Amino acid sequence: MLIEWPQQINEDILYNIKSFQAIIENHLSEFVVECIATYASLTIIFKNRNYDEIVTKLKALYKNKEVQKTEKGQLWQLPVCYHKSLGFDLDAYSKAIGLSIKEVISLHCQSIYTLYFIGFLPGFLYLGNLDEGLFLNRKSKPKLTIPKGSVGIGGQQTGIYPQASPGGWHIIGNCPVNLFNLNEKPPSVFRAGDQIQFYEISLDDFRQNKFSVLKNMPDA
Amino acid sequence: MLKVLKLGLYTSIQDLGRWGFMKYGVPVSGAMDQLSAVKANLLLNNNNNCALIECTQQGPKLLFTKTTQIAICGADMSAQINAIDAPLNTLLNIKANDILHFRKLKYGYRTYIAVKGGFQNSTVLGSRSYFQPLTKSNVFLKDELIEYDTINDFPPASTSSIAVNEKHFNNRLIQVTKGPEFELLNKQAQAYLLNTDFTIGINNRMAYQLKELLPNKMPSILTSAILPGTVQLTPSGKILILMRDAQTNGGYPRIFNLSEAAINQLSQKRLADVVQFELKN
Numbered sequence: 072m073l074i075e076w077p078q079q080i081n082e083d084i085l086y087n088i089k090s091f092q093a094i095i096e097n098h099l100s101e102f103v104v105e106c107i108a109t110y111a112s113l114t115i116i117f118k119n120r121n122y123d124e125i126v127t128k129l130k131a132l133y134k135n136k137e138v139q140k141t142e143k144g145q146l147w148q149l150p151v152c153y154h155k156s157l158g159f160d161l162d163a164y165s166k167a168i169g170l171s172i173k174e175v176i177s178l179h180c181q182s183i184y185t186l187y188f189i190g191f192l193p194g195f196l197y198l199g200n201l202d203e204g205l206f207l208n209r210k211s212k213p214k215l216t217i218p219k220g221s222v223g224i225g226g227q228q229t230g231i232y233p234q235a236s237p238g239g240w241h242i243i244g245n246c247p248v249n250l251f252n253l254n255e256k257p258p259s260v261f262r263a264g265d266q267i268q269f270y271e272i273s274l275d276d277f278r279q280n281k282f283s284v285l286k287n288m289p290d291a
Numbered sequence: 292m293l294k295v296l297k298l299g300l301y302t303s304i305q306d307l308g309r310w311g312f313m314k315y316g317v318p319v320s321g322a323m324d325q326l327s328a329v330k331a332n333l334l335l336n337n338n339n340n341c342a343l344i345e346c347t348q349q350g351p352k353l354l355f356t357k358t359t360q361i362a363i364c365g366a367d368m369s370a371q372i373n374a375i376d377a378p379l380n381t382l383l384n385i386k387a388n389d390i391l392h393f394r395k396l397k398y399g400y401r402t403y404i405a406v407k408g409g410f411q412n413s414t415v416l417g418s419r420s421y422f423q424p425l426t427k428s429n430v431f432l433k434d435e436l437i438e439y440d441t442i443n444d445f446p447p448a449s450t451s452s453i454a455v456n457e458k459h460f461n462n463r464l465i466q467v468t469k470g471p472e473f474e475l476l477n478k479q480a481q482a483y484l485l486n487t488d489f490t491i492g493i494n495n496r497m498a499y500q501l502k503e504l505l506p507n508k509m510p511s512i513l514t515s516a517i518l519p520g521t522v523q524l525t526p527s528g529k530i531l532i533l534m535r536d537a538q539t540n541g542g543y544p545r546i547f548n549l550s551e552a553a554i555n556q557l558s559q560k561r562l563a564d565v566v567q568f569e570l571k572n
Contacts, residue, residue, distance in 0.1 A: 073471055078513045105313045107516040109540050114516035190514070190540040193316045193425065197514070233316075234424040251315070253415060253425060259315045 072122070074129075076111040080199055084111055085187055089263050090138045098132055099125075108188045108263060110197070144264035146183070148285035149231075149246050151222050151269045152277035153179075157245035164224065164241040168207050175243060176271055178202045179222075179229065186265040194233035194251025194259045198267055201229045213239035220245040222269070247277055248284055292356045293410070293437040299351035299393070301495075302431045304410055306342045309418035309425075313539045319519055320420035321535050323496060323558035324401050325551070327365035330453050331405035334362035334382055341409030342419035346402045348561065350393025351431060353404075355385045357441035360407045364453065366399025366460075366559060381452040384445045399460045399559040411438040422536060429496075459556055463488075464569040465532075466553040470522060472512060472544035480505060484546065484568055489530070491564045496536040499557060501566075504528035509544045517541045520549035532557065 074091075076084045088108050095106055095115065102125065105116040117125060153176045155161055165175045184198035191197075201224070209225045214237065217223070221232045223240030232238060233250040246269070251258050261267075272282050295302075305328065308321025322328035322345055329339045344351075350368040355361075361383050363370050370377040372391050377383050379402075385391075391404070415425045423429045473481070483505060490502040506528045516539060517523070523531045523543035532549065534557075547568060549557065560566060 073516070075471075075515075080513065104310050107313045107539060109515045110513050112515045114518070116518070188540075189314065190316045190516075191538055193312075195316050257315060258312070258317075258416065 072115045072117065072125070074113045074115070078111050080110050080187065082185060082199075085185065085264060087138050088113060090136055091133060092263075094132050094136050095129070099128065107190075109190065110187050144186070144262055144266060146266040146268065146287045147261070148268050148270055148287075149248055150272040150276075150282035150284070151179075151244040151246045152272050152274055153244040154274040154277070156274070157218075157277070158222070158243040160223075160241040161243050164207065164243060167241075168205065170204065175205065178205055179243065180269050180271060182268070184229065184267040186261055186263055186267055188263050189259055189261065192233055192236055196230060196250065196261055196267065198229055201227055205229070207241060209239040210241065211239075213237050217242060218245070220247055222246050245277065247280065247282060293406075293439060294354040294356065295351060295431045295433060295435040295437075296354055296390070297352035297392070298431050298433060299346050300349040301347035302351045303345050303421040303429060304342050304412050304437065305345045305420045306409075306418055307340045308535065309416050309420055309422070312416050313516070316539050317416060317425070318422060318497075318536050318539060320418065320422045320496075322403060322420075323535055324365055324403070324555045326459065326555040327401070327559075328403045328405070330380070331362045331364040331403045332409075334364070334380070334451055334453065335360060335405055335407050337405060337407070337409055341405060342412060343406070343410065344404040346393065346404065348396055348400055350402065352390065352392040355389050355391065356387060357439070358387055358445075359385045359439060359442055360445065361385055361391070362405050363402060364405075365402035367397040368402050369394035369397060370402075378452075380455060382449050400561040401558050406439045407442055408440040411440065460559050462556055463566055465557055465566045466550040466571050467522065467547035467568050468550070468571055470545035470547045471515075472509065472524075473546050475509060475544065476507070476524075476546065480507060485570055488565045488567055491560050491562055491566065494534075494560075494562065496534055498534055498537060499532040499560070501530040501532070503530070505530060511542045512544055514540050514542045515545075517545065518548070520551070520554045521545050522547035522549065534558070 092108050102117050107114045165172045182200050182202050184200050187197045206227050217232050217238040219235045221242045222244040223242045225240035231246045305322040308319040332339055332341045363379050370393050372389055412419050492500040492502040519535045521533045524546050525543050
């Protein structure tokens, strides 16, 4: 079953979906196999197929839900090494958008990104609020292998490849944090609505695994 | 133990899938043709979800080191045990050191080898299905060893067998329902989709691509969820039928959804086979 919201990327819709998803998972857990959120939709796979009954229940739940707008989630500060050996597209990318490498790094670290949902690859974070100055269409020819941890820009989005994968994004650095851990329950610690900010680390710190993931409440 | 002597074309362990993790970006995976997979498990009185071997086009060569029973269902790849023909769709006794191998593909595309009690490779996120990077490989590796439970004696000879439903293998009609963006297509494009013989192009466990194109001016959609069986239309006119290992979301318009039976039937089709979409409400 597909439930759609107005097809826009914005935080009101995010919190509306997030609240509804939590209610569905709490109240209908015995019927739900999957409940997948994206920017403006929920896709639900149900165990039984009595859709009329389910639709009635969902409508009642939606009507009575309270949107937790203030629930912004955690602020995560994630390290990124922007050395050219890891951010192998940094030179070409910065030329293409007409900024210096320093300016690219500064803009990329300045924004606080909102996590909309996880998808595409196990543990891949869909982040909003990329600075317009950093927008650049994906490469016309995807690369066959982008290494794990690569931080890239694709169109109006930025993200981290949680595993090695083919991809067409411009790679500007690498984040050494494991985004997806099979031995943890759940395998990703991130939640829709969490806030993500990047900070720069040196190549030495990257190589020696000297970094920390800082976790704060946004207003703390 | 089961020892992999020859890999075959694309051989892996699958069960009925890794459910409950799509919201973390994890594809469902699982046997492509779940009807044939479940039949093989049923013959052995296994749970439907027991892990079994999925073979594609050309089967592997396998050594069983312990006594057990197996059943093979799906495509006919001319199975032989110790070089003697072994029938499909029935129980087969396996003694220690028997070798199972396959010869010519006669019909279908994927076949399933179930073992009594299921293969005991490790469970990752609730499933034994191979899927990289959750498991170390998408396919068997040379000399790979896979655990299974042995049995002490063969049960008294059984006559259980399952009749082949020919339609499962030669039906050209792929049953679909309208996808969320179907109505955005103009009438001409809708009619083309339902009245054209489509030829299967490049295909794998992630997607089946069709060779015929449908030129269109459909806008991309805001990235939304996709499921096994979703049919996408790309801006260049390619039609992609997503299968069990597909990503969890995408930005191409979704024009159809295949029924579960249609996914199973399509899994038995291969390059150059011809199919037609049949719309059901």
